[in-house]
Amino acid sequence: MDEIKRIPLNDIHEKLGAKMVPFAGFNMPVRYSSDLEEHMTVRNGVGVFDVSHMGEFTLKGPHALDLIQRVTSNDAGKLVDGQAQYSCLPDENGGIVDDLIVYKIKDNDYLLVVNAGNIDKDWNWISKFNTNGVDMKNISSDICLFAVQGPKAVGVLQKLTKTVLSAIKYYHFAVGEFAGAGDVVMSNTGYTGSGGFEIYVHKDNAEKVWNAIFEAGKDVGIKPIGLGARDTLRLEKGFCLYGNDIDHSTSPLEAGLGWITKFTKDFTNSPSLKKQKETGVKRKLVGFKMVDKGIPRHDYEIKNAKGDVIGKVTSGTISPMLGIGIGLGYVAVDYSNPGTEIFISVRNKDIKAEVSKLPLV
Numbered sequence: 223m224d225e226i227k228r229i230p231l232n233d234i235h236e237k238l239g240a241k242m243v244p245f246a247g248f249n250m251p252v253r254y255s256s257d258l259e260e261h262m263t264v265r266n267g268v269g270v271f272d273v274s275h276m277g278e279f280t281l282k283g284p285h286a287l288d289l290i291q292r293v294t295s296n297d298a299g300k301l302v303d304g305q306a307q308y309s310c311l312p313d314e315n316g317g318i319v320d321d322l323i324v325y326k327i328k329d330n331d332y333l334l335v336v337n338a339g340n341i342d343k344d345w346n347w348i349s350k351f352n353t354n355g356v357d358m359k360n361i362s363s364d365i366c367l368f369a370v371q372g373p374k375a376v377g378v379l380q381k382l383t384k385t386v387l388s389a390i391k392y393y394h395f396a397v398g399e400f401a402g403a404g405d406v407v408m409s410n411t412g413y414t415g416s417g418g419f420e421i422y423v424h425k426d427n428a429e430k431v432w433n434a435i436f437e438a439g440k441d442v443g444i445k446p447i448g449l450g451a452r453d454t455l456r457l458e459k460g461f462c463l464y465g466n467d468i469d470h471s472t473s474p475l476e477a478g479l480g481w482i483t484k485f486t487k488d489f490t491n492s493p494s495l496k497k498q499k500e501t502g503v504k505r506k507l508v509g510f511k512m513v514d515k516g517i518p519r520h521d522y523e524i525k526n527a528k529g530d531v532i533g534k535v536t537s538g539t540i541s542p543m544l545g546i547g548i549g550l551g552y553v554a555v556d557y558s559n560p561g562t563e564i565f566i567s568v569r570n571k572d573i574k575a576e577v578s579k580l581p582l583v
């Protein structure tokens with residue numbers, strides 16, 4: 223067993239009473255109070271996730287963009303300075319190595335943000351294609367990442383920087399001084415669908431910045447938020463989780479990620495993915511809501527009215543906003559239209575559900 227790593231502010235989370243669990247090789251806060259309370263804090267106010275387990279790579283040099291174009295499905299050539307882009311790393315067999323965000327700092331200078339459990343795998347994968355001497359650095363252990371999310375997030379964060387945050391468009395960012403720390407990336411991105419910013423800071427300044435955020439937000443009830451609420455928040459919005467909804471066995475087209483799969487360039491496995499687009503996929507990732515009472519869970523079978531298995535659940539939970547079971551799952555394409563009746567097999571009982579357009583909330 224690999225040793226469980228600790229994020230830099232581990233001790234602060236323990237003092238705050240967080241329940242800590244192993245996640246993606248790290249000791250991580252799963253909740254501080256309750257998932258429901260933390261979920262509603264983000265939807266209605268502002269909460270802070272310490273997601274410093276995420277991975278960060280810098281790619282610099284005249285061939286940095288060429289390498290990114292080679293290994294990612296989206297077209298990073300369209301990025302302007304200060305813009306971010308959701309993308310994925312296709313593998314050579316039709317699946318996905320990881321999903322990631324590509325940040326363009328300036329020409330020949332990029333930041334890639336990858337999933338914590340895939341840091342080594344992604345590094346090795348990208349390095350394999352680095353044949354033109356791109357200066358690659360894995361800075362994951364030096365960077366802390368705080369996701370400050372919710373409708374009141376911008377008001378709280380604006381107290382800590384001269385950068386005008388309201389002027390930063392969605393999936394854009396600025397680099398500047400924040401809470402007395404320099405070279406902080408302030409990114410209008412997040413995994414909750416409730417607005418807010420993600421703050422990338424060097425670990426030496428992490429505690430100072432964390433404390434400043436909570437001081438700035440105390441008058442609006444700011445709270446620390448764990449991975450439990452992070453999962454329910456992203457699921458209500460239909461955002462994919464690597465290892466659940468996407469992996470080496472799922473193509474980006476099956477996963478509804480055709481919008482980040484651009485055939486205006488060549489990339490890993492692009493010819494076969496292009497052919498898949500032309501011929502059509504046989505299954506699709508869909509969102510669904512439970513009609514009858516029941517909680518869908520990962521790997522539960524999805525059936526049709528006759529009892530035939532037509533797919534399986536990849537993510538499921540009770541939606542705090544709707545008060546009913548919701549989920550994502552792959553189904554045969556004939557059953558993928560919103561409004562289609564499906565059944566989730568919960569403890570040997572088939573419970574009625576309905577395919578729903580994303581986002582679910």
